[in-house]
Amino acid sequence: MADSGLNFSSIVATPTGTSWSQAYNAGKLFAVLSLEKEKGEGGEAVSGSESLGGLGKDLLSTFEQEFFTLETKDLNSIKDAILRTTSKIPSTIRCSFSCAFLSDSVLYLFVAGAGKIYLKRESKFGSIIDFSENRPDSIKSASGYLQNGDILIIETESFSKIVSLQNLADSLDHQTPSEITETLAPKVHEKDEGGAAAAIIIAFKEETADIAGLTETQPEQEEKPQEEPAEEERAKEEIPQPQAFAQDMNTKELEEESGEEDIPTDRKTIEERLAEKREEIEEDYVPPRSDELSFGPGVRDDIRPNRRAFLKRFQGISGLLANRRFAMSRVPRSRRSLLLVAVIIVAVILVSSALAINQRQTSRQKALFNEVYTQAESKYEEGGNLLDLNQDLANESLREAQKILSENKNKFKKGSEEEKKISALLAQVNEALGEGSAQPGTGSKEVAKSESKYLALQTDNNSSHFTEDTNFVYFVSSDGVARIDKGNDKEETIIEKDFGSVGGLGVYTSNVYVVDKDDDSIVKFTESEGEFAEGTYLAEGQEADFSKAASMAIDGSIYVLSSDGSIKKYLRGTEQSFGTTGLKKAVSGPSKIWTERDIDNIYILDKGNSRVVVINKEGAFQSEYSSSVIKNAKDFEVLESDKKIYVLSGGKIYQIDLK
Template sequence: MTSANLTFAKVVANPTSMGWSQVYSAGKLFSAISLEKGQETEEKDYLNILGKEILNTLEQEFFTLETKDQESIRKAVLSTSQKIPEEVKVSFVTGAVVGNVLYLFIMGSGKVDIKRGQTLGTLLEAKEEEGKDLKEASGFLQDQDIIILETKAFSDEISESTLLEFLEKPSIDEAAENLAPLVHEKENSLVSSILVSYKEAEEVDEEEAVVAPVSDEAAEEKMEDKKEVEKEEAPSSPSVFPNLKRPNFRRPLRLRGTRNLIVLLIIAVIVVFAISIIFAVKKQENDKLIAAFNSVYPAAEKKYNEGESLVDLNQALARDSFLEAKKILDDSKDKFPKDSSQQKQIEGLSTKVDSALKDTAKASEKEAKEVSKSESPYLSAILDTKALSFAKDEKNVYYVTSNGLFSLANGSKSEKSLVENNDDWTSVGGLATYNTNLYVVEKSDNQILKFVNTGSAYEKTGYFPTSVKVDFSKAVSATIDNNIYVLFSDGTVSKYFKGVRVDFSIKGLDKSLSNPTRVYSNADFDNIYILDKGNSRIVVIDKTGSFKAQYRSKVISNAVDFDVLEADKKIYILSGGKIYEIEI
């Protein structure tokens, strides 16, 4: 027959006049509670008296129940909660074990964790913003489970990784002893927790040892053997000194046997000592592995769970969480022996993270529909004009040729010359505009030529001081939103501000850019858009470089340029001499 054995250990902070906490256990009922009042009262022990009254009421309500199940225990907890005044902030966490079933209830705020094997998980949690409504849960326990009932303050002050580390101690008493200094160091009177160890105890009928009686014949044989020995040891002739005992020459044989026994004992001690050393070394190594595992797995699992909870709300944020989890796991791959339980758990979580990353990186297949040229004055101008590179603002389209810089007003066919090329550029790697100023990426001189609009003319300056060294040999496009972004044919993007390079990289892509040809953003955009011809997609990243989305369409593989209207949630694509529209 199997029954449940429960042992308890508690961690409780020192109370103050404004805050009080305590834990309680009796039989199969246990609880952690904290009370906090908003202002001082004349009665100094008010919270202490109130707390004891609440726990006494809970005890009376519970132990008078004829049937203890979810419904009846809920009523007992609700009846107890009526003792809590409205002006008192409460964190009241209660648990009860009936057979091998655990019932949990939280009034106000609080948390219940469970350690099962090497894993720590949350069974039930209630937050302050959810009000004082009762939250409840139930489930089956397994042998060696440890349940941790925590007030809100305890869960805030003690991290899950710290808690898991101390729960690896041989007993919950030792875990509580190690947690206590941390709790008192916080000086938070609302911190309390009760640790409950659950074990299944089997009742076994012990068999009495039976001793077989010695038979009469065996007894007689034994006596005969004794007589024969005595006869052999007796002298063969009478002694001259009857009172002097003859030396016993059998004794040396006995000493030799004793010596052999001592040698065997010494060998046994040495073997036991050696085995104990081996086990001690293995335990030390195992403890190090467990500590390393606890510093990695819970943190990665937390990031993975955060990502899962965000998938339906914000895939970009979810993907960031998955990437953080992946980095934690990848950095720890060589820390654990192959085929160890820790390595298997790490690999299992890595598989889940990789799968989640693939799901969040899937490109949206977009149907491209052909539209008239008038829908995009920018792309229409590119169709009708031969130039090295193009840029645009709200009113004009700008382009650069080997002869100079020109502009076209939107919808106009009349070209306006802005700057004559006096050997200022020979190889163009991109054109951009910002505040009516024009920027030409000059690949040959590794410089960005800035042409400042003075109103009547454009004056040329160099964007980079001579001390700054850059390499624009692979530059293909540029855009400006106050920072300058330069796209390179190898799929990298460099960012510059006031002539200084800023740390920037693209993060979170499921595959690298292949033959990217155009990058675009502006000061009003939230994101940066990249035309990735090699992968037939348009990639969207935020201003920090983190992946946001990607849109795939067959027409992109032959695209010449694109025109992004972020506010209107559409992108125009120039491909095969036609203009197409996709919605984003």
């Protein structure tokens, strides 16, 4: 079941001060969400500090993370992901959440709080789920198989109140999803109180590779590609068999005129020879089976007939006529005229057959191109639409487009229009994946441990979260925070504290900073005469979520790197606006961030992509440095003034040169 079989369109009302809604799609996942503030006894909305738009976007982001991290996506696991998402909704907010997910041919449906899901199948129309518990922790689900021609409608509770069931049913007849939404949208937008109305209309039309359809001229035969015997019969009707034609013209009439002895019985007749040649020609062309038109290893390399063999056979007929005169001198003139007409007609039929086969091959090539290009282009556009929502899912779609184009590019003649278009689209896909050009600084070399004292002191130390200043190397131990003197390698514990789960360690002007993931805080230890007094760094009222924190770096501001690649910046305890831009490939599995007051850039150890990513202190991408040793790296050190990066990997230290 191809992704291209899904066609959908959505309706979302304009938000108001007391209601908000949104429609969401990622691949085969669809959802509509609405939030409304509860009304008090006087009919006024209950006041609160919640921003419905901000809360709604946070809920959709949470649901996306919960869903796409599921190892197994089935009815129970998706239901749990929805419940974990809706648990964040305050009691003063009324929620309506409807969701659909298509896995292969299985359709999973969910409604949390309130909402409705309808299905139109052929002439039947009815509700699959009609739920209105109005509690975010209550959920109803269903599952089943989607069939060709089905139309699915998932909607919020407010949408069902504005658009009556009759209006909805009437709009579904013989219309595409976009036409349906155009019909229903005015009913939603004309309601001032309709800010919580949202719906998605999804139409499914199964599309399969149809070889019979590609080779036939009769469109009605495309619906039955499996009936190959019917195709053979049609071919026989279109191209008369030489034997049948000869039987109409020979034997009795000719024998009556001149007798049997005019042509020796031990010699093959012209009809028999032509019949043999035609059989040889037909054997050269074998129509491809329907399972051979695929976009993977199963694509046949010999889909075109062997034209040289065909011409060789055809030339053999000419030789047969030239070298053997078929005892024409012994045949009466009247019979020779009939035989000449027969030969001409057979020759015309053979030429017509050759042209028909060539035309069919051209049609097949065009159909194959349309199939390949359309699917790859759809995946490319899908990946582009997902870039801002989910980088991993976007890359997955782009990889699929890349695979389709790469595996089928050589099926078209080099320099042809089809081959040029496929090459151009493949270049766009590669550029979107960040594979269009070589990366600077590629490669590394092993160096002596004396090149980096900071990394050398880590080789036999299994502690976590290292950092350094001019004189010491600091790390988190089981007892708290310890440091090692770079001059004499003496180790001492300077802070005794059980931190639990640590998300980063930093040092700035002798003060020590620790990201505490359990408390979502940054603990600051201020040094005074060799003693460290504990305090808090974040400003009063500043909220933070450090559950995914992986590392921190300080240059006056504090940068906290998360395992999903995002970076949070804080100045004097207050979060600042910060984000990365210009990355062609998303960061995957980052483990360390590095910057200092006296350097210009920020460096990220991107282990998932075996590279070090360089951004400036506004977050704009500058360059990247790739090496296979980074994949298993423990830590790294940047000496920007010396134009060097040192990487600790596998107990060895490697050097990468900065450009």
